[in-house]
Amino acid sequence: MAIDVLLPALGESVVEGTVSRWLVKEGDRVERDQPLVEVTTDKVDAEIPSPAAGVVEALLVAEGDTVEVGAVLARIAAQGEAAQASERAPSDAQAGSQDRSPSPTPLARRTAADAGIELEKVSGSGARGRVTRMDVERTAADARTTPPAARAAKPAERSAGRNAPTAPRAAAPARSARPAPRQEEGGRPAYFDYQLQEGDEVIPMSPLRRLVAEHMVLSKRVSPHVGTVAEVDLAGIVKVRDAHKRAFEEASGFGLSFLPFVVHATVRALREYPSLNASVVEDAIVEKRDIHIGIAVDTEKGLVVPVVRHADRLSLAGLAQAVEDLAARARTKKLSPDELKGGSFTISNPGRHGNLYGFAIINQPQVGILRMGEIVKRPVVRSVDGEDAILIRPIMHLALSYDHRAVDGAPANGFLHRIRELLEEAEFDL
Numbered sequence: 001m002a003i004d005v006l007l008p009a010l011g012e013s014v015v016e017g018t019v020s021r022w023l024v025k026e027g028d029r030v031e032r033d034q035p036l037v038e039v040t041t042d043k044v045d046a047e048i049p050s051p052a053a054g055v056v057e058a059l060l061v062a063e064g065d066t067v068e069v070g071a072v073l074a075r076i077a078a079q080g081e082a083a084q085a086s087e088r089a090p091s092d093a094q095a096g097s098q099d100r101s102p103s104p105t106p107l108a109r110r111t112a113a114d115a116g117i118e119l120e121k122v123s124g125s126g127a128r129g130r131v132t133r134m135d136v137e138r139t140a141a142d143a144r145t146t147p148p149a150a151r152a153a154k155p156a157e158r159s160a161g162r163n164a165p166t167a168p169r170a171a172a173p174a175r176s177a178r179p180a181p182r183q184e185e186g187g188r189p190a191y192f193d194y195q196l197q198e199g200d201e202v203i204p205m206s207p208l209r210r211l212v213a214e215h216m217v218l219s220k221r222v223s224p225h226v227g228t229v230a231e232v233d234l235a236g237i238v239k240v241r242d243a244h245k246r247a248f249e250e251a252s253g254f255g256l257s258f259l260p261f262v263v264h265a266t267v268r269a270l271r272e273y274p275s276l277n278a279s280v281v282e283d284a285i286v287e288k289r290d291i292h293i294g295i296a297v298d299t300e301k302g303l304v305v306p307v308v309r310h311a312d313r314l315s316l317a318g319l320a321q322a323v324e325d326l327a328a329r330a331r332t333k334k335l336s337p338d339e340l341k342g343g344s345f346t347i348s349n350p351g352r353h354g355n356l357y358g359f360a361i362i363n364q365p366q367v368g369i370l371r372m373g374e375i376v377k378r379p380v381v382r383s384v385d386g387e388d389a390i391l392i393r394p395i396m397h398l399a400l401s402y403d404h405r406a407v408d409g410a411p412a413n414g415f416l417h418r419i420r421e422l423l424e425e426a427e428f429d430l
Helices: 079-086 092-099 106-115 133-145 148-163 207-222 235-252 259-272 316-331 409-425
Strands: 003-006 016-022 035-040 045-049 054-059 066-068 072-077 189-191 225-233 278-281 284-287 293-299 302-304 345-348 368-372 376-384 387-403
Touching: 016 207, 035 072, 035 207, 106 133, 133 207, 207 302, 225 409, 235 259, 235 316, 235 387, 235 409, 259 293, 259 316, 259 345, 259 368, 259 409, 293 316, 368 409, 387 409
Parallel strands: 293 345, 345 368
Antiparallel strands: 003 072, 016 035, 016 066, 035 045, 054 072, 225 387, 278 284, 293 302, 368 387, 376 387
């Protein structure tokens, strides 16, 4: 009996994934846990392993196709059926998956329903012409700005273009395909309201970049973002770090950065301000008991957010170890799906080139995200022996983005102020 290879849940709020690359072909013999396929979501690139040893009987999804969590990607013939499977021709299911038009994404369906847009009249720019949320929003914008007389002719044109068999829709790999531009008067291709000029280079979005874009648009659309900034004097943290960094590095094998201090202070502040450790679920606000901190990590494929579980139970050294381990495995694609789920609050650290500060987009379904700025020595006024004095201090700006549906200004500002207090007091034990 053949064994189905399913697309697992690869992160919280992830409902679909794009097949980036098959690592096997039909008829190949595989071992249990051998990687079969690379899948991209808006949170992570992952390799899906074989659930059993046997022979690849059928590949049911083409490269570039986007499917929902739980979809069958392939079938593996068990050891006893291996000989029969290896003699079979490529499956009808695989050929069918390459020929048929992919269905709109779940977010596109929801957006179309909200806007009253018929999906049949939307031209898709996703893999193999798949309709995405941005395609629906572009169509809705066109409908608002196009004169009625011109609008009457456009549905037929779009429908004809959508139903006609074109090369990009028949080709399986989406990575090499150029995005389909709209045609303006005069035949010059245009992307939204920009007309291509001589020398312009059109770079198609990778599956990960496209999915991240959809998630960011969703977050901004769902959550009314508000931001607040604190200026933090890290002189005390610098002294603690300098006093322990050599012994810490000898014991752990890596350097002690400023990030674990910020994570530790944030966790303590979340205990005092639980409204920031929450999610909006329909018409209710859920304040969470457990504190699971997502740490945004930049990789060569884009941003991923692994989660430090029960961060409030860890010491400063424990947090440093957890953050280092997750970041290293994120960059080498060794994270498990479970390590990307369940975050209750996120911290983003752009590093040395983080600039003064910036407001990050909330990682749904959370209600807050804290972004660290770069650390720069600045002149500040301090009281010394009762007199004002100008001192040089290491200063960092912390920027909090929060969801105003769940959090009012007073607790949000109080939360950020408390993080600042904890960092400037610098009472940390390694």
